[in-house]
């Protein structure tokens with residue numbers, strides 16, 4: 001087995017390995033490429049951060065990702081583009097059916113987005129700058145050298161604010177993340193994965209490595225004989241004669257999500273008869289964690305691979321709470337990661353396992369309705385934006401209205417099986433896990449079903465069987481923009497920077 | 509119990525008529541769209557007027573992937589695009605055909621006039637023509653044997669009625685502190701008497717199940733015993749040939765050409781335009797059986813078993829680990845050279861694929877591993893679907909849209925139907941303990 005020290009961290013963009021908690025200031029820029037050759041010149045010298053860990057920690061970081069339009073603009077040919085998956089090529093907003101699937105309808109519809117919703121405002125490049133306190137402006141000046149201003153036009157600067165490890169509703173965020181199995185020590189065979197593990201195959205986040213199916217995702221590969229420029233690229237692990245453009249790259253999903261903080265807390269207040277304890281409880285069961293981030297369910301009795309046994313905030317599954325008495329099935333974090341293994345909990349031998357495969361031996365009628373988590377994990381890297389508003393201030397009738405929310409970012413190796421699945425089958429699905437007519441209480445739109453059944457409910461199970469039904473939930477979160485990006489490995493960036501200029505861009 | 513039956517009327521489309529037929533079929537849809545959602549009150553086949561019809565669809569089966577057989581060194585045989593009208597109904601098929609003729613003779617005549625052999629000299633009535641063009645599936649799956657459309661609607665109404673009344677019942681019970689009964693028991697009583705009242709005023713109907721037809725019972729019993737009996741008799745023979753057979757299969761698995769062809773974006777777009785409107789989606793795939801007797805026999809045998817277990821074991825809410833399929837069928841066409849699979853499943857396509865790969869990959873491998881284009885399997889059950897991208901490409905490539913699709917209860921999933929039924933059972937059967945009553949109340 002390889003050691004983690006063997007991993008090519010120097011070819012990986014650091015954002016995959018680090019969340020930069022110590023670099024609170026950020027500047028997220030959506031750029032269009034105005035001059036491809038200047039862009040490539042800038043790219044060839046850009047101080048893009050790799051994933052090698054340093055001591056002391058870095059004081060700044062820079063990351064870059066491209067939409068399909070951006071890659072085209074740099075001169076990647078159609079033939080190469082075609083070896084990316086459809087969802088990346090078509091884009092987040094490029095197909096009505098995808099929008100329906102993601103819940104980007106009504107208020108969330110791409111036609112209403114501030115960016116990324118139609119062809120006029122599609123970015124080419126996403127640039128992410130991170131710096132220590134009060135240092136972002138200087139870092140920005142360094143990055144924006146003379147090539148930069150010729151190369152790019154600024155489509156939009158995405159606002160961000162340092163919320164100190166919380167999100168605008170006031171909940172602690174950034175607590176649960178999959179732990180990437182850099183050393184490839186965990187078996188991906190289904191027989192070894194009956195129960196939940198937080199350790200995740202590299203290929204679930206980074207291209208060019210085996211994923212949880214022990215397979216390599218499709219990505220552009222080059223034959224160095226016909227494409228000598230590809231010599232700078234790493235070899236494809238599964239096809240060593242070919243060069244791998246995807247290796248150490250991943251997809252970056254960005255969604256600008258507006259949060260109605262006064263709306264959220266005022267609704268919680270009104271639904272709990274203005275009782276402050278009940279209000280907080282209600283908000284907490286909608287999220288699925290306490291305000292301080294601690295879990296709603298009891299600590300797991302067994303170890304969970306990939307979670308430190310002292311990490312009280314993460315050492316849990318929902319195995320002992322099948323009805324959602326402690327944490328409602330519909331709660332945001334329970335939907336976003338149901339912490340399920342390959343099999344439902346509780347079998348002792350091969351015979352019961354076999355019977356379960358045949359569909360028998362389940363304890364409850366609603367058992368086994370939710371897919372196994374490991375194929376649907378997201379590595380989250382979002383940052384909040386807008387003026388901070390505490391829950392108490394949000395309750396005041398004159399609470400200041402402002403644009404605030406989350407620049408939601410997640411990194412994945414398969415957009416449709418990971419981000420889109422979570423968003424569609426888990427978050428927006430009104431029948432998730434056998435529940436009745438509820439979408440994610442935080443994230444969901446509230447559009448009714450085809451025949452008119454309303455979905456604006458949130459149900460809290462109770463041991464007496466008397467479910468507490470909270471009705472007429474408003475929509476708290478509205479999509480303001482979004483896009484699918486590819487965040488290449490550093491050698492792939494070198495390859496891009498060396499691409500020949502085509503046609504009109506040619507410097508004469 | 510009134511068992512369901514199924515129908516699938518197939519006829520080849522006349523040359524040059526395909527597009528006009530498509531136009532006609534699409535005119536049945538809401539705003540003539542390609543999303544396939546039928547207007548249930550359309551004038552050609554007014555589906556809403558068939559009280560026994562669960563789901564139905566009209567599809568045009570085309571051999572879009574026929575050239576794949578060239579990889580095996582064979583030339584594709586001609587296949588004329590075929591119109592199929594299929595669905596799942598309560599009760600006897602012939603009664604349904606009578607209804608079809610009564611309510612949609614004109615529309616069906618108009619539709620089938622695009623087909624070769626319609627009208628045909630030997631069938632003097634439409635009903636007879638339908639009967640002679642009906643194709644029986646090789647395997648058929650019904651989520652819940654004997655659950656009628658009527659029952660689905662009645663039980664959904666019951667659930668809704670109880671859900672609306674429950675808060676008031678809780679209020680009443682909490683105010684009545686004198687009762688010696690527990691909260692749960694009082695609530696149950698209160699709900700029971702409310703339901704009685706609603707029934708008496710006619711606002712709620714809960715029809716008792718019909719008796720199961722004797723002929724059906726007899727035939728079902730014969731099937732239930734007969735198949736294992738025949739298999740038992742053939743067992744020595746099976747054991748004898750099994751080693752050679754397995755070896756041969758294993759060789760084929762290694763030598764069969766693998767196809768890794770990506771579906772076009774246009775095709776995916778066409779398919780997804782029909783998805784995620786209801787909580788349920790429809791699904792059609794069509795392709796070639798791999799050449800050779802070994803493959804065909806394996807496929808046939810697996811479908812025979814599938815049909816058997818679906819009919820006698822998996823007939824109450826789940827098909828192995830999958831609880832999201834309402835109806836499904838596997839049909840050999842064109843002299844057993846090609847196979848068609850159709851289903852109605854809850855949730856998105858991506859989650860259906862997740863179920864396929866992670867929950868029943870082995871079952872899919874057993875059957876579709878014998879189809880051209882399916883990713884390579886090992887010992888019939890291993891790998892196959894777990895070659896994720898090959899599987900997904902191949903699945904999408906062989907999938908095709910429905911022209912017209914009808915579902916009698918668009919907002920209800922199979923899980924909903926099972927829950928509503930449990931709510932009803934809870935009314936009829938007394939629970940043993942307060943905890944059981946709580947469990948029942950939590951369903952409401």
Ligand code: HEM
Pocket residue numbers: 167168169171172173174175176177255257258259287289332333334336337378380405406408419422423427442443477
């Ligand atoms: C403004 C919108 C959102 C808010 C306010 C929000 C809030 C939260 C909070 C408070 C947590 C708990 C902290 C933690 O476990 O790290 C969390 C976890 C999580 N959220 Fe969100 N979230 C939002 C959007 C999304 C979106 C769009 C997705 C994906 C489609 C998502 C996926 C997740 C996941 C996967 C987790 C971790 C769950 C776990 O592993 O237990 N979130 N979110």
